Amino acid sequence: MSWEIMRTETGPCECGEGTETFTFEMDDWNRTRSSTEIHCPKCREKKKRQIEAEQAHEKKRDEQLQQAQQLATERYLPQWLALFAGMTKKAAWERYTGGSGYPALGTFYQHVKHSGSLSQYMEWCLTNDLERSLCVLEVEDQEIDTLLQERARLWKPTSGPM
Ligand SMILES: [Zn+2]
Structure with a gap:
């Protein structure tokens, strides 16, 4: 695969x-x-700092999510699994989604199958859709909420004028 320079502009x-050169290739x-x-x-220095700031944001967001997931697992996993224990897959799906929305019932079945068991899949759901899971659990965890809110605020990297 070779790229050909179609246009450059300085x-x-x-x-x-100074100057900057824009290159357009096809x-x-x-x-x-x-x-x-x-x-x-x-x-160039300014650009570099901007990229570094974005990467720092990204890292911070990852850490906040991990921390929130860890707290949720420590505090709510047994309670969460108990909620679905002994349920049929369909009943678990209804409890988890409220009977509509993502995942669709067929997709839910597939995920359970791939995970190995209903409880393994539900464990994955707890941390991978934290907000929804806490809502299903009807718990309000100030600490986890704060982490998720801070994370949402960092969603857009700072990109002031260059
Ligand atoms: Zn300059």
Whole structure:
């Protein structure tokens, strides 16, 4: 697969003290990609810091989710599994989804099958759809809520003007 440069454009960088070159490329399959090379130490440094800040945000969000998942498992897993214990798969699905929404009943059956058992799948659901699970459990956990809210606030990386 080879990329061919279709167009390049050089113009002033953001701060105006240097330049940046925009390159637009296309391959044999008419797929396109573009890139910008910054020839200005000041703007390059700024861009680098921006990327680092985004990565830090991302990392923080992962940590918050892991922490929330861990708390939920520690505090509610037995209670959560007890909720579905002895239920048929269909009854468990109704309890979990309220009888509609995702996953559809057929998908739910498949997930249970792939997980090995209903309780294994429900355990996965607890941490992977925390908000819904806590809602189904009818518990309000201030600590977990706070983590999830902070995480939601960090959803958009800071991207002020460059
Ligand atoms: Zn610049």
